[in-house]
Amino acid sequence: MKQQRIINIVTTALFAVFVFVLSLAFIFTPDKESSQTERRKLQQFPEFNWGSFSSGKFGSQINEYFNDQFPLRETFLEIKTAFERLLLKRENNGVLIGKDGQLAVRLFQATDGEIHSDADGNYIEEPYTDKFYEANVKSQLDAIKELESSLAEKGVKLYVLLPPRTVDVACSAFYYPSENSDALIRCVRENAAGLENFIDMYDIYRARYDNGEYVYYKTDHHWTTLGAYYAYAELCKAAGVSALAQSSFTVNVAADDFTGTTAAKGGMLHNDTDTVEYWTAKDSSNVKLKMFVSNDYSGKNGETRDSLFDLSYIDGYDKYGMFLSGTNVYTEITHSDGAFHKKALLLKDSFGHSLAQFLACRYDLTVLNLADLAKINIDPQEYDCVFICYNLENVITARHLLKLRWAAKLVE
Amino acid sequence: MxxxxxxxxxxxxxxxxxxxxxxxxxxxxxxxxxxxxxxxxxxxxxxxxxxxxxxxxxxxxxxxxxxxxxxxxxxxxxxxxxxxxxxxxxxxxxxxxxxxxxxxxxxxxxxxxxxxxxxxxxxxxxxxxxxxxxxxxxxxxxxxxxxxxxxxxxxxxxxxxxxxxxxxxxxxxxxxxxxxxTENVDKFALGARRFVAGLAKKILLADAMAEIVRYADASLAVSPTVVSAWMLVIAYTFQIYFDFSGYSDMAIGLGRMFGFEFLENFNYPYVSRSITEFWRRWHISLSTWFKEYVYIPLGGNRKGKLKQFRNIAVVWLLTGFWHGASWNFLIWGVYFGVLLIIEKVFLLKRLEKLPAAVSRIYALFFIAVGWLIFYHTDVSAGVRCLGAMFGIGADSFASATDLYDLLRYLPTFAICAVASTPIPKKLFERLHEKYSAFRWAVPAMMLAVLFVAVAYIVSSTFSPFLYYIF
Structure with missing residues (x-):
């Protein structure tokens, strides 16, 4: 049994080497401040004191520190992703992997509108699912209807666009069946039936996607600038105004190496990248736009910029943030050419950011971020019309549209 | 930790x-x-x-x-x-x-x-x-x-x-x-191998199954189908086995590295042909503890059938309650107590005469239903899930999504099924005995598995912050 003894020595040595080499590598690789792929600050070595130790905080921070600063983190990540592929799972971290580098988030934390807690009263997070709760969709669309009728009394029209998620658009890229998307779209349509101006673009996006048009990003959950343009065209049609033709814009490429949120969520580090475009009207020589952004609702404190596009975002990972400088509570876009422009209010989530560049061709815009606002006060004298642009993901995972019920009561 | x-x-x-x-x-x-x-x-x-x-x-x-x-x-x-x-x-x-x-x-x-x-x-x-x-x-x-x-x-x-x-x-x-x-290199090598095997069971199999369980559970709450209920129960059956036996493997392996010899805790419980056999193969150290410190002191089986049944009832109430302070664990204990008594009374003898495949399916079914009770701390959700398994309250037999998931998880399910039997171990032993090349390959295989398991652990801590909800 001499051979077995040597093998045992080899086994012991390999195990020890693996453990010690990585331990030493951990000690000697300098700590990183933040992670580009994970878009967050990494845990640094925690400060030790008895208080934090006895509360267990030190222990859990050390755990975090190890996880965050572990050597070859990205290599290990790729090994795992490759292995999952080998096991034919077709997904990673709830992200679908489709044809031509198309990714889409499949599972969402859909809410039934209740806050759940366990027997000890601890808050329970909503589980990830590809289902949704009809009651939540219905109550939010009812809130929109209430706002519509309040505004109608004052002669202001409301145009509602609830853009689909990537998974609702790029169905043809995946083996994943479209039944859950279809059910959600059906539910939204049924509950939007009473709305006068509900812009239903679900079939349009699917058809355009299947036609090979680049309407949604492959690695990010947003629509592309082209996708936003189509939304603008439909909104104009509903509002009875003429939209600028596609040909009257100059297409500028801001970045062709955009790796968005979906790829980050799925841990796909080497996926195909996306192109971020921003369009500028060709005959805009005498149109000057001014943008005022503020992070308080009163809209008092903020700064003024002379472009809707903030190209400094292109250097970071959040390249979509170049539209309207990312998420702000309150944004005002005004024409400084002295001519008269209609005024519109845009109630939105981040899908509205790339839509705003188009709406601003025709309107002076006030842009409000639905998630941030506790109270929305709409003065009907101030606006000619109101737009809602709010992604289906947020419809099923949050309840912010319910705020419109209060907004409806406040319309005077 | x-x-x-x-x-x-x-x-x-x-x-x-x-x-x-x-x-x-x-x-x-x-x-x-x-x-x-x-x-x-x-x-x-x-x-x-x-x-x-x-x-x-x-x-x-x-x-x-x-x-x-x-x-x-x-x-x-x-x-x-x-x-x-x-x-x-x-x-x-x-x-x-x-x-x-x-x-x-x-x-x-x-x-x-x-x-x-x-x-x-x-x-x-x-x-x-x-x-x-x-x-x-x-x-x-x-x-x-x-x-x-x-x-x-x-x-x-x-x-x-x-x-x-x-x-x-x-x-x-x-x-x-x-x-x-004594600590020595032979024990250490065996211990290291055992630890890595346990780690792989936990990280590569149990955690993959846990993902299915979480998903199927969330689906069931909204629109239950027969297939998703079965998926939940089967995935949880695998999850709890690989999680727990993986943990025991790691414990035994670590102990051995430092010279300790612990007794085995699991012995391929899912190949059992009866519930009685299952409980001789599952969490052996707990069953032994109850047997030795509760069942036998109460008189065991030496004081007549009636006393024996009482003793079984006491042990299984306690076993259930030991697993958690919640009604479903008590029900779970009673459930097994009842099954064990039924087997003692007449079923065991009949099971022995049945073909192995039939008695195994019998045992697996009742084991899986046991895990269903165990999983659902909310008893009414457990009842709904059990109903859905047989079409009661189910929206349909299967959704297209169920079939999609079933298909993509098929390789993982198959690996789990094979890994629940003694086949891999027997194969390993035979190859180990026959081929010197295989013996030399074992350390390398251990290292490879450890590497992949660590990759999965690292990935599980991957938590991208997304500017998401806005």
Missing amino acids: VFSSLVFIFAFLAVLLVLYFAVPKKLRMLVLFAVSLLFYGWGEPVFIIVMAVSIASAYGFGFLIAKYRETNAKKAKLYLALSLGINLAFLLFFKYTNFFIRNLALLPGLSALTPIPWLKLPIGISFYTFQIMSYSIDVYRGDAALQRRLVPFGTYVTLFPQLIAGPIVRYKDIDEQLTSR
């Missing part, structure tokens, strides 16, 4: 290995004791106090029990009762107080009772309490000698490999190893 974390493998274990093998033999026990306390206290150090009181009382009473054991049976019994009482009191207080409060509050007039918010379950208390109790009883019965030194006794209780989730080591099984055992 859990074994399947980076901080355990690359900090705790790395430092321990150096420390343990660098100090003189005499001090090794102390090293183990100290690091075990650190291991335990990592998450919630306050609970070290609870454990320390338990250890101290059993250690102290041990002297009194041993002293009066032969001279004054009454006194010995009294001290045994005190020792067990103190330990059980901790377990009852921390584990069950809020359960009783919550249920008493349902009675008319008692609705003012509210659970104590700060009361949390000290990790591993169910396991170490049973270990400590086994010491007192073994000493009382004369099955083990009094442990005079605190460090070996403390180490017995706190020994980090089995501290948190077993195996529940009986004192008499490890008594001698505490003071005299």
Whole structure:
């Protein structure tokens, strides 16, 4: 049994080497401040004191520190992703992997509108699912209807666009069946039936996607600038105004190496990248736009910029943030050419950011971020019309549209 | 701290290995004791106090029990009762107080009772309490000698490999190893292999199954289908086996690295042909504990059928309740108690005559339904899931999404199914015996599996922050 003894020595040595080499590598690789792929600050070595130790905080921070600063983190990540592929799972971290580098988030934390807690009263997070709760969709669309009728009394029209998620658009890229998307779209349509101006673009996006048009990003959950343009065209049609033709814009490429949120969520580090475009009207020589952004609702404190596009975002990972400088509570876009422009209010989530560049061709815009606002006060004298642009993901995972019920009561 | 974390493998274990093998033999026990306390206290150090009181009382009473054991049976019994009482009191207080409060509050007039918010379950208390109790009883019965030194006794209780989730080591099984055992490269190699095997079971199989369980559970809550209910139950059946037996493998492996030999805790439970056989193969250390310290003292099967059934009922009520302070665990215990009695009365003999495939399906079905009860702490959700398995309350037989998921998880399910049988081990042993090349490949395979498992652990901590909801 001499051979077995040597093998045992080899086994012991390999195990020890693996453990010690990585331990030493951990000690000697300098700590990183933040992670580009994970878009967050990494845990640094925690400060030790008895208080934090006895509360267990030190222990859990050390755990975090190890996880965050572990050597070859990205290599290990790729090994795992490759292995999952080998096991034919077709997904990673709830992200679908489709044809031509198309990714889409499949599972969402859909809410039934209740806050759940366990027997000890601890808050329970909503589980990830590809289902949704009809009651939540219905109550939010009812809130929109209430706002519509309040505004109608004052002669202001409301145009509602609830853009689909990537998974609702790029169905043809995946083996994943479209039944859950279809059910959600059906539910939204049924509950939007009473709305006068509900812009239903679900079939349009699917058809355009299947036609090979680049309407949604492959690695990010947003629509592309082209996708936003189509939304603008439909909104104009509903509002009875003429939209600028596609040909009257100059297409500028801001970045062709955009790796968005979906790829980050799925841990796909080497996926195909996306192109971020921003369009500028060709005959805009005498149109000057001014943008005022503020992070308080009163809209008092903020700064003024002379472009809707903030190209400094292109250097970071959040390249979509170049539209309207990312998420702000309150944004005002005004024409400084002295001519008269209609005024519109845009109630939105981040899908509205790339839509705003188009709406601003025709309107002076006030842009409000639905998630941030506790109270929305709409003065009907101030606006000619109101737009809602709010992604289906947020419809099923949050309840912010319910705020419109209060907004409806406040319309005077 | 859990074994399947980076901080355990690359900090705790790395430092321990150096420390343990660098100090003189005499001090090794102390090293183990100290690091075990650190291991335990990592998450919630306050609970070290609870454990320390338990250890101290059993250690102290041990002297009194041993002293009066032969001279004054009454006194010995009294001290045994005190020792067990103190330990059980901790377990009852921390584990069950809020359960009783919550249920008493349902009675008319008692609705003012509210659970104590700060009361949390000290990790591993169910396991170490049973270990400590086994010491007192073994000493009382004369099955083990009094442990005079605190460090070996403390180490017995706190020994980090089995501290948190077993195996529940009986004192008499490890008594001698505490003071005299040998560490060597053969044991270490075997231990390392076993640890890696357990890690792989936990990380690669159990966690993959957990993903399906979470998903199927969320789906069931919205639109139940027959297939998704079965998916939940089957995935959970695999999850709990690979999670728990993987943990035991890691514990046994780690113990062996440091020279300990723990008894096996699992023996391919899913190939059982009856529930009786299942419970001889599942969580063996717990069943043995109940058998030895509850069932047999109650009279076992020696006092007639009726008493035997009562004893089975008592043991299974306790076993159920031991698993958790919640009604579903009690139901789960009763469920198995009833099945075991039915098998004792007539079914076992019939099962033996059936073809193996039939009796295995019988056993697996009732095992899986058992896990369904075990999983659902919300009993009504469990009933809904059970109904959905047979089409009651289900929206449809299967959705297209169910089939999609079934298909993409098929390879993983197949791996789990094969890994639940002794086939891989038999194959391994045969190849190991026959081919020298295979023997040489084993260390490399271990390293590869360890590598992949670590990759999965690293990935599980991947938590991208997304500017998402806006």
